[in-house]
Amino acid sequence: MTFPGTRLPLRYPRVFLPLAAAAWLALYQSLAPISEHAMSLLPVDRTSRLGGALQFFLYDTPKVLLLLAGIVFVMGMVNSYFTPERTRALLAGRHEGVGNVLAATLGIVTPFCSCSAVPLFIGFVQAGVPLGVTFSFLISAPMVNEVALTLLFALFGWKIAALYLGLGLTVAIVAGYIIGRLKMEAHLEDWVRNMPHIQAGGVNNELGLPERIQAGFASVREIVGKVWPYILAGIAIGAGIHGYVPQDYLASFMGRDAWWSVPLAVLIGVPMYTNAAGIIPIVEALLSKGAALGTVLAFMMSVIALSLPEMIILRKVLKLRLIVTFVGVVATGILVVGYVFNLVL
Amino acid sequence: MKNIKVLGTGCANCKTTLKLIEDAAKTNGMAIALEKVEDLQQIMSYGVMSTPGVVIDGKVVHAGGVPDRSKIEGWLASPD
Numbered sequence: 001m002t003f004p005g006t007r008l009p010l011r012y013p014r015v016f017l018p019l020a021a022a023a024w025l026a027l028y029q030s031l032a033p034i035s036e037h038a039m040s041l042l043p044v045d046r047t048s049r050l051g052g053a054l055q056f057f058l059y060d061t062p063k064v065l066l067l068l069a070g071i072v073f074v075m076g077m078v079n080s081y082f083t084p085e086r087t088r089a090l091l092a093g094r095h096e097g098v099g100n101v102l103a104a105t106l107g108i109v110t111p112f113c114s115c116s117a118v119p120l121f122i123g124f125v126q127a128g129v130p131l132g133v134t135f136s137f138l139i140s141a142p143m144v145n146e147v148a149l150t151l152l153f154a155l156f157g158w159k160i161a162a163l164y165l166g167l168g169l170t171v172a173i174v175a176g177y178i179i180g181r182l183k184m185e186a187h188l189e190d191w192v193r194n195m196p197h198i199q200a201g202g203v204n205n206e207l208g209l210p211e212r213i214q215a216g217f218a219s220v221r222e223i224v225g226k227v228w229p230y231i232l233a234g235i236a237i238g239a240g241i242h243g244y245v246p247q248d249y250l251a252s253f254m255g256r257d258a259w260w261s262v263p264l265a266v267l268i269g270v271p272m273y274t275n276a277a278g279i280i281p282i283v284e285a286l287l288s289k290g291a292a293l294g295t296v297l298a299f300m301m302s303v304i305a306l307s308l309p310e311m312i313i314l315r316k317v318l319k320l321r322l323i324v325t326f327v328g329v330v331a332t333g334i335l336v337v338g339y340v341f342n343l344v345l
Numbered sequence: 346m347k348n349i350k351v352l353g354t355g356c357a358n359c360k361t362t363l364k365l366i367e368d369a370a371k372t373n374g375m376a377i378a379l380e381k382v383e384d385l386q387q388i389m390s391y392g393v394m395s396t397p398g399v400v401i402d403g404k405v406v407h408a409g410g411v412p413d414r415s416k417i418e419g420w421l422a423s424p425d
Contacts, residue, residue: 084394116395118354118385123394191386222410313354316385
C-alpha cells in the first residue's frame with residue numbers, strides 16, 4: 001500500500017473504521033458552510049448567471065466526490081466478499097425465475113468492469129449458469145452500480161435513487177427471463193458452446209478485516225481515480241446548463257407531453273458511451289430545466305447499459321441474432337420504464 | 346527464467362499491469378519472458394473470469410484488477 005498512515009487501518013481495523021466514519025461525516029456536514037465561504041470570497045454576484053453556475057460547481061463537486069469516495073470504499077469492502085467465482089458458484093444450476101432475481105441482485109455487489117464482460121459471460125455459461133440468468137447479471141452489473149446510485153442519491157435524493165435501483169433490477173430480471181425463454185443457446189458462437197463444461201467450485205479466499213479495508217482503499221484509488229475527470233466535466237457542463245439555459249427551455253422537447261421523447265432518448269443513448277459518473281450531473285441539469293424524469297432516466301439507462309463498444313466485444317461470443325435480441329429486449333424494458341415514470345410522476 | 350503472461354483483451358488495466366511487471370523486473374535486474382495474451386479463447390483456457398489475469402509458468406496467480414506492486418515483487422522473488 002502506498003497510502004500514508006496505513007499502519008493504523010491494518011493493525012487496528014476495529015478502531016480505524018469508526019474513526020474514519022466519524023471524520024468522513026464531520027467533513028460532509030461542513031461542506032455547505034465551506035462552499036458558502038468560498039463563494040463569498042469570489043468577486044461574483046451570485047444571482048448572476050456566472051454566479052449561479054459557480055455556486056453549483058463549488059458545492060456539488062466536493063459533495064459528489066466525498067460521497068463517492070465513502071461509498072466506493074464501503075462497496076470495495078463488500079465486493080471482497082463477492083468474487084466473480086463465488087457469484088458463479090451461487091448461480092450455477094439455478095432455475096430461471098429465482099435465478100434471474102438472484103443474478104440481478106448479485107450484479108450490484110459483484111465487482112464488474114466492462115472489459116471483463118466477455119470472460120465473465122463465458123465463465124458463467126461454462127459452469128452451467130442458464131443463458132437468461134447470465135444475461136440478468138450482465139445487464140444489472142453495469143447499470144445498477146454504486147457509482148450511479150451514489151450520484152443519484154447525492155443529486156436527487158434517496159427516492160430517485162431507490163426508484164432507479166428498483167427499476168434497474170426489474171429491467172435486468174425481466175429482460176434476462178425473456179432472453180432465457182427464447183431459448184437462444186444455439187446463437188452462442190460455436191467455440192463457446194464447445195468449451196468443456198467446468199465445475200463451479202467454491203474458491204477459498206477468506207480474507208480478514210485488514211485485507212478487506214485494503215480492498216476498500218484499492219477500489220477508491222481505482223474507481224474514484226478513474227471517474228473524477230468525468231465527474232468534473234459532467235458537473236462543469238451541468239453548471240453551464242444551470243446558469244445559461246433558460247428555465248423550462250427543455251420542456252417542449254424533453255417534457256412529458258412529448259410522447260416521442262422517450263424513444264428518441266433511448267435511440268440517442270444506445271450508441272453513446274460514458275459511465276454513470278459523467279452522465280448524471282448533466283442529467284440533473286437537464287431535469288432542472290424542465291426535462292421529464294422518465295425521459296431523462298431512460299436516456300441515462302440506455303447510455304450506461306447498452307453501448308456500442310460492449311456490443312463489439314460481445315460479438316466475439318454471441319451471434320448477431322442474439323446481440324440484436326439482447327439490445328431489443330433491454331431497450332424495450334428501458335422504454336417502458338421511461339413511459340411509466342412520465343405517467344406516474 | 347520466468348515466463349509471465351498477462352491475460353486481457355486490451356483494456357487500460359491490462360496495459361498498466363503489463364507495465365508494472367516490466368518495471369518491477371527491470372528494477373530488480375531480472376530477465377523475464379513477458380507476454381501479452383489478447384486472444385479470448387486462449388484467455389478462457391486459463392479459466393479466469395476477470396481480467397487482467399497473470400499467469401506465471403503456466404499457473405494463474407492473479408485475476409481481476411491491477412495487482413499491487415508488493416504482490417508483483419513477491420511473484421518475481423519466488424523460486425522457479
